[in-house]
Amino acid sequence: MNSMNHHWSRHAWLLLVAAVLLGGTAWADDEMPGRSRYPTVKPVELAQLQAMRPNVIIVDARSHYEYETLHIKGAVNVPLGEQGFVEGVKALRAESSHPIVFYCNGRTCMKSYQAALEAQNSGIVNVYAYDAGIFDWVKAYPDDSVLLGRTPVDPARLLGKDKLQAHTLKPAEFEKRIDDNALILDVRDKFQQEAITLFPMRQHSVPLDNKALQKYVDQARQEGKTLLIYDEAGHQVRWLQYYLESEKVASYYFLAGGAKGYFDLMMGDIVGQNSRQ
Template sequence: MHRNAMARATRRFARTTLTLAALSLLASPAMGELLPDDPEHASDWMAHSDIDDFEGREAFLKFGYEVVETDELAERIDDYTLVDVRTEMEHEALRIKDSHHADLYDEDFTDQLKALREQTDDPIVAYCNGRTCYKAYNAAISAREAGIEGVKAYDAGILEWAMHAPETVRLMGESVDQATLVEHLESGMDGRSMDPMTFAEMAQSEQTQVFDIRAEHERHTRLFPMNEQYHSMEHIDRLVASIQEADANGRDVLIYDEAGKQVRWVGFVLQAEGIDNFTYMEGGVHRFFRDVVSTD
């Protein structure tokens, strides 16, 4: 099939797959309003906004929430209590030293923040993978809804901070210099990324197996329901076993997440297991909506 025809077919396939989910989002009070109080709906709004770079920041600030810039964090890091709101696996892979951990999607997340607030009067700063990741924003939103004051978001994220101040981070629990850090961060991504349109075309092949690694709360719809398996990062052992099985069966492995950030940490684990047959979707579901579904 000619590439243009294939691209049109891919977009039609994507739009059909996503129709019900899109309609449910449009019917939600979150759509058409600016950052409602409900944190899950707020995430929906920001994920489908047209804000570039720091995609959710403009809406986040409009409702009186606060962000911390990288330079400010560098100057006042000892004045803040830092909380990593990503998954435990991501936290163990790369984190700011001495930061606390509370997974945003844990059922007792706000209870953990309340306990932390009781221990300190310092501003609490939530961080995640940054920029196109909304977990830090949603942590602050959830905190306000639970009556917890003084929670801000560091929305540049762990990767940008690690490049800015490598001496303050821990990679797999160890201190590293910047050169070593860069080598590790790039090793799992080199030559493995694929633009969303090409990814979507390949996903329709019988020779591929697609894996969705998003958290359950992020899965508003399945992008490739005829050819994908779901394994969240909380069940990394199952994901590894399934990828090994697909590889043994001669299938090309395609992996996508919400914003193209979590795949990096999964790559660390896969390479440690000796698995090289995997490719990521650049930008995750966010870019898929922008580049595939929204293209005329």
């Protein structure tokens, strides 16, 4: 790194530290629970992060699919929990001494703090957590956001919980829709798909990848069929909904609680039946 780059890197670091120490209290701890749970990790406010760009390395700690759906413009994706996370962050640190700021979905998402803590515990210094999350960022800075590969992002395109609930069915209702007019898609990770199949001989196992899903979206459109989709715990389908809406899929539903919720319900029914015998 030449002397000029070193100067600006140190300047950026000093500004960010000052902002965090002097002005990082805009939110109460109950609104940002990660701040009390992870006291050794320094938080970064929404406006602070924007002011420091591009003199920080912004890291999206979420899954690759979440990142591909919606992310901060210029952010790099290093998913927490995947093999190679620490090595990936160390590679970023080797390229630059700029502050590294992790983020995830929102104020109650702890991945930003967990990622920063794991980096700290691995000897990586100058790391922070932006804990307001991706949705607050998009609403404040749509020009610096990317949705399905396009920027700027119209905040009106952000999907709320009501939209997700309108396309989510409880297990009994989900099962009722399984007929010749439905395509059932299991979008769990491969190792999860191998563990248990909810609807054998009826479903298609597909990776959570829009290119792989396009085949079934096209088929449902051409044949006028309903897409019935489940993930592991009902969390990832919220991101899949952005793709389905962008494709103007006429009819689709998700399984409430995913495979785990379905399995837990079945086990509960079995236990209940046994207790009554």
